[in-house]
Amino acid sequence: MYLNKQNLRHLPDTVRIPSYDSSALKPGILHLSVGNFHRGHMAVYLDELFELGEDLNWAIVGAGLRPSAKNMRESLMAQDYLTTVVELSPSAISARIISCMIDFLPSNPEAIIEYLSDEKIRIVSMTITESGYYIDSKTGKFAAGHQDMVADGASPDSPTSLFGVLVKALRLRRDTGAAPFTVLSCDNLPGNGNMTRQTVVGLASLSDPKLAQWIADTVAFPNSMVDRIVPATTNRELLLVKNRFGVSDNLPVVGEPFRQWIIEDQFPSGRPQLEKVGVEFVTDVRGYELMKLRILNAAHASMCYPAALLGHHFVHDAMADPDIVKWLQVLLKREAIPTLKPLPKVDYYQYLDKALERFSNVKIADTISRIAEEGSERQPKFILPTVIDALDNEACVDGFALEIAFWCIYCRGKDEQGNCIKIEDIRAPELMKFAEDSKIKSSAFLEYTEVFGSIGKNTALSEPFGYWLRHIDQFGVRAALQEYAAKSK
Numbered sequence: 457m458y459l460n461k462q463n464l465r466h467l468p469d470t471v472r473i474p475s476y477d478s479s480a481l482k483p484g485i486l487h488l489s490v491g492n493f494h495r496g497h498m499a500v501y502l503d504e505l506f507e508l509g510e511d512l513n514w515a516i517v518g519a520g521l522r523p524s525a526k527n528m529r530e531s532l533m534a535q536d537y538l539t540t541v542v543e544l545s546p547s548a549i550s551a552r553i554i555s556c557m558i559d560f561l562p563s564n565p566e567a568i569i570e571y572l573s574d575e576k577i578r579i580v581s582m583t584i585t586e587s588g589y590y591i592d593s594k595t596g597k598f599a600a601g602h603q604d605m606v607a608d609g610a611s612p613d614s615p616t617s618l619f620g621v622l623v624k625a626l627r628l629r630r631d632t633g634a635a636p637f638t639v640l641s642c643d644n645l646p647g648n649g650n651m652t653r654q655t656v657v658g659l660a661s662l663s664d665p666k667l668a669q670w671i672a673d674t675v676a677f678p679n680s681m682v683d684r685i686v687p688a689t690t691n692r693e694l695l696l697v698k699n700r701f702g703v704s705d706n707l708p709v710v711g712e713p714f715r716q717w718i719i720e721d722q723f724p725s726g727r728p729q730l731e732k733v734g735v736e737f738v739t740d741v742r743g744y745e746l747m748k749l750r751i752l753n754a755a756h757a758s759m760c761y762p763a764a765l766l767g768h769h770f771v772h773d774a775m776a777d778p779d780i781v782k783w784l785q786v787l788l789k790r791e792a793i794p795t796l797k798p799l800p801k802v803d804y805y806q807y808l809d810k811a812l813e814r815f816s817n818v819k820i821a822d823t824i825s826r827i828a829e830e831g832s833e834r835q836p837k838f839i840l841p842t843v844i845d846a847l848d849n850e851a852c853v854d855g856f857a858l859e860i861a862f863w864c865i866y867c868r869g870k871d872e873q874g875n876c877i878k879i880e881d882i883r884a885p886e887l888m889k890f891a892e893d894s895k896i897k898s899s900a901f902l903e904y905t906e907v908f909g910s911i912g913k914n915t916a917l918s919e920p921f922g923y924w925l926r927h928i929d930q931f932g933v934r935a936a937l938q939e940y941a942a943k944s945k
Contacts, residue, residue, distance in 0.1 A: 458704045459535040464553065468702045471540075472552035476506045481558050484514035484728070486572060486637075488582040488618050490528050490560070495539045496686035496711040498581065498642055503554040504733040514728040517577070518560035519568045521618055529560040531706040540697050540708040544819035551701045565614075565621050572625035572637065578725040581640040582652075584618065586833045587882065589645070590655050593836055594909060598658030609662025623660045626675060627667050638676040638723050644753065645837065646745050649679035649720065678720040679741045681748055685814060686711040687822040712820055714810075718744045743799045750792045751804065752811040753838040755784050759815070760827040761862035765871050765933045768824055775816040779937040784812065786941045787855035795845045829880040831863055832887060832907050840911065847916055857920035858940050864901040865928055867891035872933060883907070895929075898922035 457463050464473050485502075487494055498516075505511055518537075520528065532539070537557040543550045561567045571577065592599045599605060608620030615621050622639065629636055639656065641648035656675070661668035687693075689708060697708040717730070721737040731737055738744070762783070763774035774780050785808070793804045839856060846853045867887040869877050881887055886904060893900035899922060902912030911917055928936045 457702055459538050459540060459553070459706075461536040461538065461555075464538075467553070470551065471701050471703060472550070474503070474507070474553060474555040476509065476512070476555070478515075478555040478558065480512055481506070481515035481556070482513040483517045483558060483576055484511075485516045485579045485581055486561075486568075486577045487516050487518055488580065489520045489522070489525070489584045489588075490518040490532075490557075491583055492689060492709050493682075493684070493686045494581075494583045494642065495554070495557075495707075496541055496709040497682060497684045497715060497717065498583075499539070499554055499556050500541055500715070501717060501730055501733050501735055502556040502728065503552075505728055505730060506556055508732060510732060511728040514579075516557045517571065518557055519563075519571070521563055521565065521568075521616070521621070523563075526563045528707070529563065532557070532560055535706060538705075540701070540703050540705040542693070542697060542701075542708060542710045543713055544710055544817065545713045546817055546819060549696075549700065549819065551697065551703070553703075565616065565624075568621050569615075569625045569628070572621070573628045573632070573634070575629070575634045577637055578635075579638045579640055579723070579727065580622065581642055582618070583642045585643060586645055586837060587830065588618075588643075589651050590617075590619065590659075591651055593833075593906065598654045600658060600662065605659055605662065608659060612663040619655050619659050622656055623667070623671075626656075626660075626671055627664070630667065630670055635725050636671070636675045638678065638725055638727070640678055640680060640719070642680060642682050644682060644748075646749055646841070647679055647742070649677040653677040674724075676722040676724055678722040679745070680720065681716070681718040681741050681744045683716040683748055683752065684711050684714060685817075685820055685822060687820055688826060692821065710820070712814055712817055714814055743797060746796055747799065747802065747804065747807060749838055750796060750842050751788055751808050753834075754792055754842060755788060755808070755811055755815070756827050757831075757834050757838040758787060758856075758859045758862075759784055760824050761831075761859070761866040762933050762937060763824045764828055764866055764877060765862065767871055767873055767875070771815050771822040771824060771827065772818045772820070774824060775812065779934055779941070781812065782941045783855075783937040787859070791846060791852055791855050792842050794851065795842055795849075825878075825880070828866065830882065831867075832881050832883040835860070835863065836907060840908070843917065844911060847911065847914055850916075853917055854920045854943070855940055857917055858924040858936060860902075860917075861921055861924040861928055861936075862933065864891045864894055864925060865933075867901075868895075894925060898925045901925075 590599045604617045608615045641652045657668050657672050693710050697703050718736045720741050768774045843856050868891045890901045890904040899918050
């Protein structure tokens with residue numbers, strides 16, 4: 457049955473439908489860049505809060521500027537902004553319809569700015585991916601020279617980027633005496649709030665230093681840690697929802713049972729009481745961020761390249777490979793966890809075990825190729841900071857040198873069976889060139905400073921990297937996995 461409000465009551469009993477009246481909802485949050493993760497994470501928490509009859513004035517309005525936003529808007533409008541969210545546990549599959557989104561703005565800056573000028577919107581949240589923040593990968597600072605930022609800095613009244621939209625909307629609210637909205641990043645980035653602040657304030661300073669100072673002084677940018685595995689929707693998921701639950705949904709979302717959201721409690725204009733549905737509000741999220749980045753995300757980022765080279769297609773296939781699992785366990789216990797400071801009531805080893813258990817969920821069917829995408833963005837965020845900390849403390853980086861060697865060979869574009877690998881990365885041509893050069897000069901890959909900066913020159917990294925690269929070329933991926941695990945005993 458086609459998904460819309462009229463058909464809700466006619467859906468099978470196996471599908472949970474909202475108990476609250478969505479017509480009673482009032483907007484409070486504008487979310488930029490509506491995708492699967494947002495609808496399978498943040499939106500689910502809000503739906504659960506509304507199910508309690510709480511905070512009905514915090515409904516979501518969607519928005520975006522990319523061509524995909526227009527398609528998303530049309531598809532969601534056609535089904536009254538409803539989404540089917542399927543939870544895939546190893547032992548059961550369940551489905552629910554969420555109704556916490558009540559509108560989706562046209563994909564143009566003027567429409568979004570006009571909406572944001574209204575004080576009813578108290579939070580602007582976003583999931584714009586790691587590469588969408590205009591942060592220079594080398595310096596970690598605002599990329600003022602990026603063409604989008606230069607253009608919006610020169611024409612602040614006619615912005616074309618999302619950050620240009622935010623700056624103009626904040627200016628309008630300042631000029632009318634309206635309270636500023638809080639800007640909440642929901643992307644998987646360390647210090648995502650700090651990063652957002654850098655870009656918003658930095659862009660404002662290009663045209664209006666006084667506005668930039670006002671934003672810095674009055675606008676809140678809380679950091680947050682988000683976690684849930686939400687794979688891309690394919691025909692497999694579309695058919696699952698239709699055949700298993702009788703719902704014809706244009707854009708269903710599937711996800712694992714596990715969810716976590718930890719947020720710094722900085723919301724001067726108010727917030728929904730999400731703690732009632734499991735969100736953790738803290739004064740400092742950095743320790744939790746590092747835990748996730750250096751254990752869970754690092755495990756994902758490390759596993760995908762040897763798995764791809766061995767010919768594994770799904771993540772659960774890789775997690776059924778004892779050599780990959782053993783290597784991950786040893787690597788993270790030996791070289792990642794020691795870089796973390798203790799957190800109250802947190803056992804890092806249990807967290808690692810839980811992460812690997814989550815990766816093993818067959819029903820998620822997440823692909824190795826998805827995780828391997830955009831390595832030049834992911835490695836500097838999920839792997840290299842740990843390497844830098846270890847190098848600064850003269851600790852071992854042998855296992856991470858091996859991980860980078862796997863990535864290097866992956867970037868040559870063929871697995872061990874000779875099958876072609878498509879390198880999905882904004883820097884693919886450069887990565888492939890440096891990886892090919894490493895066949896002659898092993899350190900060549902580390903000389904790609906756009907990714908590695910200066911650490912590629914550190915012999916504590918380059919020497920084990922060279923060793924592992926030669927070892928893999930001679931003996932293969934599996935032998936390298938086994939040797940590293942054995943060396944740790």
